[in-house]
Amino acid sequence: MVDARTGPAEAGPYYLPTGNEVEVVEQCHAGGLAVMLKGPTGCGKTRFVEHMAWRLGRPLITVSCHDDLTASDLVGRFLIRHDETVWQDGPLTRAVREGAICYLDEVVEARQDTIVVLHPLTDYRRILPIDRTGETVEAAPGFQLVISYNPGYQRMLKDLKPSTRQRFVAIELDFPEPAAEAAIVARESGVEQGTAVALVELGGRLRSLRDRGLAEVPSTRLLIAAGRLVASGIGVRDACNAAVVSPLSDDATLLGAMRELVDAMFP
Template sequence: MGMNEPVPGLAAGAVEGPWYHPTGNEVALFEQCHARGLAVMLKGPTGCGKTRFVEHMAWKLGRPLITVPCHDDLAASDLIGRFLIQHDGTVWQDGPLTRAVREGAICYLDEVVEARQDTVVVLHALTDHRRILPIDKTGEVLQAAPGFQLVISYNPGYQRMLKDLKPSTRQRFVAMDLDFPPPELEARIVQHESGVDQAAANGLVSLAERIRQLRDRGLAEVPSTRLLIAAGTLMASGIPLREACYAAIVSPLSDESSMVDALRDLVDATFV
């Protein structure tokens, strides 16, 4: 989903929204934050369902959703907007954040710490009682429309080793900790999303549980629920079980030969 692709909510006539199975009280907490104009920070490992959760909540609340994948080169102008040169002069084009502020949309900044720090600072005036967005290039000061909400996400386990949000930024958000679901629930999610039977879903989750124990033994990233769904999707389409696991789980996790061999052994031991 690109930064210029809003996801329609109920107001746009959606009948069935993105499927999400709660693991705690995150739905009620998000609803209360939205009703009171509080910004939300989602913390959790890669592939645990943060993006799907935001998509589901936008649908449930009937708000359009604008998603921005953050990266090292993301500048403030990429969020706010810029002047474009046309044949008859220059014209201002709103960025995704400005569009969300004007339209009362939910703006979701995915992996926000990947963005430059000077870019993150432009969010501050939107995350307190002012709820404004100053646009220096046009002289406008936008008041956030009703329904606007700022949501950010990041992976604290990964980012802590590289970079992190400043305390002055973190304390502007209500933080919600998301993690991989309990095994029984994760198996139901894998079964629902991929189409495999219950036994296969249970096996994939059991494999993930074993691999996740290697987090501090040379494995930088552990298998996400997203990877399990990918493996299940391959299996449901006719790819042999082990081949699906090798392609969708083992290979994405490591290139180091001894670790790959260990992961393959876990696959073979799980699906005997």
């Protein structure tokens, strides 16, 4: 049986490599090295981590980082249950104990004092001190820390400190080459190859508008969303406007230019 999202059931989450990123992460996992994924929004970072967790046979614990994420959210906290105080592990602590892969998505969104708790896990010690309980948890075999962020979106006040950056092996990901991206769009959305190629061509042309004020360019994720609408019976122009153009901007001028491009490509 084939699932449009994952491919054959035995193949795990579908991911099409664009370089040697699979081999690099495999060696990092074997050597206990933390990994940093850098790339634009929607280029496949999260799917890559899902694929690698399946490939390595490890559980995956994912945390979406945000401004209010505290160290306690990652490590754990005391809770009151049935008139007693009990400790509850956070997602990072669970991953350390279980030997899971812990994936921190968009890590630059987290506060700096939160990121500091990662440091003892990213060097030879591979430990997680829990100040609230006095416990020091040694990383179980198979544990790996993976973080990701979008360099083009980060702001000066939300960059990683050099002391944090240099604790990770960095892998740069980008949108695939057109032929590969079309294969991904066709596989993930279920549209025919010709439509997938046209959607990728549209994406490429829209990405050239970055110099005209477009803050975020269309991701592979958006092209797949448009493909899924087309596969469900929605007209290709309507699908592109709804799934690709409208999410990118609220600026009337930019929206008009992008919609004209859609009309020209899909008359």
